[in-house]
Amino acid sequence: MQIDILTLFPKMFESPFAEGIIKRAIDKEKLSIDFLNFRKYSEDNYGSVDDYPYGGAAGMILKPEPIFKAVDELREKRKEYFNSDQFPLYYLTPQGEKFDQEMAKELSKKDYFALLAGRYKDVDYRVREHLVRREISIGDYVLSGGELPAMVIVDAIARLQKGVLSDFESAETDSFHNQQIDCPYYTRPREYRGYEVPEVLLSGNHKKIADWQEKKRKELTKKFRNINLNE
Ligand code: SAM
Numbered sequence: 001m002q003i004d005i006l007t008l009f010p011k012m013f014e015s016p017f018a019e020g021i022i023k024r025a026i027d028k029e030k031l032s033i034d035f036l037n038f039r040k041y042s043e044d045n046y047g048s049v050d051d052y053p054y055g056g057a058a059g060m061i062l063k064p065e066p067i068f069k070a071v072d073e074l075r076e077k078r079k080e081y082f083n084s085d086q087f088p089l090y091y092l093t094p095q096g097e098k099f100d101q102e103m104a105k106e107l108s109k110k111d112y113f114a115l116l117a118g119r120y121k122d123v124d125y126r127v128r129e130h131l132v133r134r135e136i137s138i139g140d141y142v143l144s145g146g147e148l149p150a151m152v153i154v155d156a157i158a159r160l161q162k163g164v165l166s167d168f169e170s171a172e173t174d175s176f177h178n179q180q181i182d183c184p185y186y187t188r189p190r191e192y193r194g195y196e197v198p199e200v201l202l203s204g205n206h207k208k209i210a211d212w213q214e215k216k217r218k219e220l221t222k223k224f225r226n227i228n229l230n231e
Helices: 010-017 020-027 064-077 101-108 125-130 147-158 206-225
Strands: 002-006 032-036 089-098 112-117 134-137
Touching (some): 002 064, 002 147, 010 032, 010 147, 032 064, 064 125, 089 147, 112 147, 134 147
Parallel strands (some): 002 032, 002 112, 089 134
8 A cells, every 4th residue: 555645844754654553554665655845846945935915814814836746747647546636635724523433443454545644724625625635534623734633644644554464463353343342452461560460360260251342342441432332
């Protein structure tokens, strides 16, 4: 799977993408990520990519030209991945469709898409009207840029690529895989500072343990998401 990230701050990704599961996905060639700093398409000598909003407002707006030109470059470079002029550019914005595990699963099956990380007050709306095919939010709060949301999305997708997680770390038992929240886990020692591991987990009775885990998943899903899985 190939993902391109359009960003003014590609260095922000260096450390998160050089560790853990994302690195493993890249090393195993399940995932390839490239960055395109659209500042390279700035049309002045200062490398500026933003300007004042028409009509007046606080904050600066990302100009359309560098982003349109960056997408022209990718449209040509990645043309084996998509038909016609439907370039899969996804804009990261708090206004977008909420990212969740279902969307992570859906995106993890794609061969290619590009993420546009915004900055400042917003991008010129023509980018959203004429280039962007989907808008994605990682939650109802406002960050300073789309780089952290891009990292969140790439991480969630990387761990769903086949062969990236070991069986031991399997995503299938994680929260939200089937709507429900995962059960509690404990490890050794069986007693720490007087705090005991639930007796049932030490019983060796697999049926009892599975029933307890299922009961806990239901309880926690009700408690944290107010969803009743018994209904
Ligand atoms: N003025 C915008 C608004 O109210 O919707 C917020 C702009 S924010 C300061 C700058 C950039 O950060 C956005 O263009 C977007 O790319 C990114 N961003 C901020 N919060 C985000 C979120 N919750 N999900 C996805 N992207 C976000």
